[in-house]
Amino acid sequence: MVLKIQNVTLYTGNGEKQLKTSIVVEGKKILAVGEEADRLQADTVIDGTGKTVIPGLFDMHVHLGMDGVGDPFAQVAGDTPARSAYRHHINAQKQLKSGVTSVRNLGSKWHIDLDYRNSISDGLMAGPSVYGSGQAIVMTGGHGYPFSTEADGEDGVRKAARETLKAGADVIKLMATGGVMTPGVDPGSPQLSEKEMRAAVEEALHAGKTTAAHAQGTAGIQNAVRAGITTIEHGIFLDDETIELMIKYGTVLVPTLAAPYYIVQHAESGGIPAHAVKKAVDCFKVHQESFKKALAAGVRIAAGTDAGTPFNVHGDFAKELELMHEYGMEVKDIITAATLQAAKTLNVDQTAGSLEKGKVADFVILDEDPEADISAFRKIHSVYKEGECVHESASKLEAVVG
Structure with missing residues (x-):
């Protein structure tokens, strides 16, 4: 027809x-x-x-196994694989109804996002196109370690990357710095080293896949960029040198502005761990300024929400686009960031x-x-x-x- x-x-x-x-x-x-x-x-x-x-629309940073509750790490810890799979499907349907026809899932325990992707592509169920990372790769005790693959040293990270690719990952997710939600780690502190990440990037390239780095602190962002990472997730502490480096390497920024926004907005709810609230409040303003500087300098930007983090629910992609606009991005450019630039970043722009x-x-x-x-x-x-x-x-x- x-x-x-x-x-x-x-x-x-x-x-x-x-x-x-x-x-x-x-x-x-x-x-x-x-x-x-x-x-x-x-x-x-x-x-x-x-x-x-x-x-x-493409949401380039989601966690389908998290619902946006105040403490999503506790939610993941309490789930069985089956319950997590159901959660993936329900959250994906919310994404689809909001106009998000493609998601890049950056971290699911047990690689459930990869099985969920396959269930959709095989016609078992309907849903958005899913590009999954499986479990992220982190240093021992690194950000998100309770539901990630811990690996150390170039050989250890290379092996973890190969195992993740064997499981069917579309993208390798690496933790270049600490983060807001993990207790006892500093968002500004480097974690996986440049050499460790380069080992994973090499394996991804050999397999024709892309890479993403959770990278909030300046030194860790620079490590990831020099390692050849495809996308920087969050990019909270960007200085001029780092921005120039991203432009030189063609690195794409996925700012996830909604993630700290919702933690700050709900800081008094009592549902979010105190350590996460403190770190998000400390990062909030500088994150906005980093986005504005990157935008003005011409860094390539793809839209992503980090949906599943506290009060950052699936199906609310519009909030990320509204924040991008509030911080200076033109509507046509926002649409490109959420569509064609995202597809280019995933190497699917010839068909989508x-x-x-x-x-x-x-x-x-x-x-x-x-x-x-x-x-x-x-x-x-x-x-x-x-x-x-x-x-x-x-x-x-x-x-x-x-």
Whole structure:
């Protein structure tokens, strides 16, 4: 069946915005957009007057095994593998309904995200596209160690990376520094060394995979960048030298602005461990300034939330986009960061990430234009995954033909 949605505002994902235009889908693929789509006939034609179409969104940093409770580490510790698997599915459905058609899951105990990914790709269940890291690789006692793979030294980290790749990981997740949620570690302190991370990066490259580093402190970020890491997660303490290094190496920043924001907003709730509150409050302002400096300097940015951390629930991707806008990013650039740049970072931009002929038909219909009101990212009318409507609001669009 050929479906045409016409009279819409359309953001392609590559920085282009088209007015009063069309998108045509056949099966799982985009048949045409823009003027070519306007001319094509279709089995079903839907009038999208007043609506805005954007590519399906990518949340580049999620934890599907965490619900956004005050102490997610305790939640993970109390789960069985089966319960965690159910949690992955429920949280993924929340992501999908919010317009996120692809997630990069950066850390799941027992590599459950990889089995969940396979269950979706095999057709056992419906869900977003999942790009998983399995268990993250950390130094002994490093950030997130209770549900990660502990490894030390170049040989130890190399072996851990090979084992994770054997399990089917799409991306290798490494802990370059301490973090907010783990007690007894400093977010600014380096953990895995440059040489240790380089060993893992080499193994990932040999397998055609990408890498991500949890990296908050300046020295650890620099270690990760020099090691050849694909993405820096969080990037809280960025100075000019570090930003220049990221530009030189082409490193992508995934800022996860929502993560400290929600901890600070709920600091008095009593549900978040005191050590996490203190560290998040200490990091909050400098994180914002680091993002602004990286943006101004031209660092490549992909959008990610760290969903699953305290009060940072799945299905609230819009908050990250709102914060990016509040801190100075233009709407078109935000859409690119959440679509095509994310797809490029995952090396899937030939088939996904933008609304172009021949690409997979993952797209979202919004009730309003986010350039007119940034809250439009919350006003989801419908979500299409591989050409199929997987979520729709109560107000259905009118079919004018078919």
